[in-house]
Amino acid sequence: MSNEATSNERLNDADAPLIGTVLAVQANYCQVRLNPSSLAPHRSSLLCTRRARLKKLGQQVMVGDRVEIVEPDWAGGRGAIAGVLPRKSQLDRPPIANAEQILLVFALAEPPLEPYQLSRFLVKAESTGLGVRLCFNKSDLLTLEQQQQWRDRLQQWGYQPVFISIRDGIGISEVRDLLKLRISAVAGPSGVGKSSLINALIPTVHLRTNEVSGKLSRGRHTTRHVELFTLPDGGLLADTPGFNQPDLTCHPHELANYFPEARQRLAQQSCQFSDCLHRNEPNCAVRGDWERYEHYLAFLEEAIAYQEQINQQADPESSLKLKTKRGKRQYEPKLDTKYRQHSRRTQHQALEQLYQEAEES
Numbered sequence: 037m038s039n040e041a042t043s044n045e046r047l048n049d050a051d052a053p054l055i056g057t058v059l060a061v062q063a064n065y066c067q068v069r070l071n072p073s074s075l076a077p078h079r080s081s082l083l084c085t086r087r088a089r090l091k092k093l094g095q096q097v098m099v100g101d102r103v104e105i106v107e108p109d110w111a112g113g114r115g116a117i118a119g120v121l122p123r124k125s126q127l128d129r130p131p132i133a134n135a136e137q138i139l140l141v142f143a144l145a146e147p148p149l150e151p152y153q154l155s156r157f158l159v160k161a162e163s164t165g166l167g168v169r170l171c172f173n174k175s176d177l178l179t180l181e182q183q184q185q186w187r188d189r190l191q192q193w194g195y196q197p198v199f200i201s202i203r204d205g206i207g208i209s210e211v212r213d214l215l216k217l218r219i220s221a222v223a224g225p226s227g228v229g230k231s232s233l234i235n236a237l238i239p240t241v242h243l244r245t246n247e248v249s250g251k252l253s254r255g256r257h258t259t260r261h262v263e264l265f266t267l268p269d270g271g272l273l274a275d276t277p278g279f280n281q282p283d284l285t286c287h288p289h290e291l292a293n294y295f296p297e298a299r300q301r302l303a304q305q306s307c308q309f310s311d312c313l314h315r316n317e318p319n320c321a322v323r324g325d326w327e328r329y330e331h332y333l334a335f336l337e338e339a340i341a342y343q344e345q346i347n348q349q350a351d352p353e354s355s356l357k358l359k360t361k362r363g364k365r366q367y368e369p370k371l372d373t374k375y376r377q378h379s380r381r382t383q384h385q386a387l388e389q390l391y392q393e394a395e396e397s
């Protein structure tokens with residue numbers, strides 16, 4: 037990250053590599069913010085192309101990447117990217133490197149706060165492995181009592197949301213503190229105030245967008261590219277237009293880990309079966325009367341359906357079985373037995389088999 041200059045970069049000698057952070061990628065150009073420690077006369081950023089060697093290696097350059105720049109043309113404000121430093125994290129949709137956390141923005145009203153939708157965004161955000169921060173905007177539309185109810189509810193879910201009102205200027209400094217010196221990605225449904233928040237955090241944001249000339253001047257409202265905004269007190273913020281309809285594509289067995297409530301239960305006690313999906317299995321530590329267990333079950337079905345689809349695409353042979361019907365041989369789809377709800381009978385059989393295997397081993 038930009039604030040963590042390596043000892044190499046701190047050396048104030050002419051041979052030190054020129055390092056910067058990619059703020060925007062579009063077509064063949066990358067806008068790169070130079071490290072403040074770089075020897076960069078009168079320039080804070082350069083418009084860079086990628087060296088042919090990088091393309092040959094299939095090395096993708098993403099926003100957030102720390103890159104080495106060669107052949108700087110200070111007068112023209114151009115340069116070439118010769119290498120990409122190892123990434124600390126990588127988000128694929130939208131593509132962002134080195135992000136540390138996701139800031140989920142929801143409105144308490146207008147549009148109304150839907151717990152199921154919120155849950156879906158939270159789970160998707162958790163599945164990235166990055167830190168997850170939650171921010172409730174439009175607090176001006178709710179009474180303090182109503183806000184407290186949401187606070188208590190989210191506490192049960194394992195989150196401490198920051199309540200803000202961009203309209204009334206409440207809570208903005210708290211959000212600013214969360215974002216300091218880090219790369220964060222902002223996500224949330226439409227109309228909750230993400231653009232308003234970015235404008236409140238970075239008053240010069242439009243100015244900067246206008247300053248960028250030529251290839252990168254299309255601004256943040258085109259959803260085709262992700263852009264990192266520089267926060268006044270350090271830190272970078274990515275708008276994530278592609279994050280708005282989160283599909284649950286995680287592995288069914290991982291899903292429970294994306295619920296803090298389930299994580300907490302699993303930390304205290306294990307399920308009887310290591311491959312427990314926390315549905316009807318006996319002695320399950322996760323199943324119970326926690327509010328979002330219903331959400332878990334619904335998302336699980338979705339994750340299973342997705343996994344079965346992937347398995348079929350990856351290996352059509354294994355997901356088809358040869359059947360002979362009226363003398364004709366044909367392939368029919370075979371259901372993935374791994375995730376099917378087992379009938380009591382097959383469950384019983386599976387249990388017996390498990391015990392048998394356990395005894396034999």
Ligand SMILES: Nc1nc2c(ncn2[C@@H]2O[C@H](COP(=O)(O)OP(=O)(O)OP(=O)(O)O)[C@@H](O)[C@H]2O)c(=O)[nH]1
Pocket residue numbers: 173174175176177200201202203204225226227228229230231232233
């Ligand atoms: N009452 C109230 N309205 C707000 C607040 N913040 C933003 N709004 C309004 O909410 C609407 C949506 O705000 P945007 O910032 O465009 O929301 P967005 O999340 O960027 O929306 P998309 O661009 O569709 O993703 C606008 O009419 C804002 O004026 C707030 O704190 N209180």
Ligand SMILES: [Zn+2]
Pocket residue numbers: 307308312313314315317319320321322323
């Ligand atoms: Zn379980």
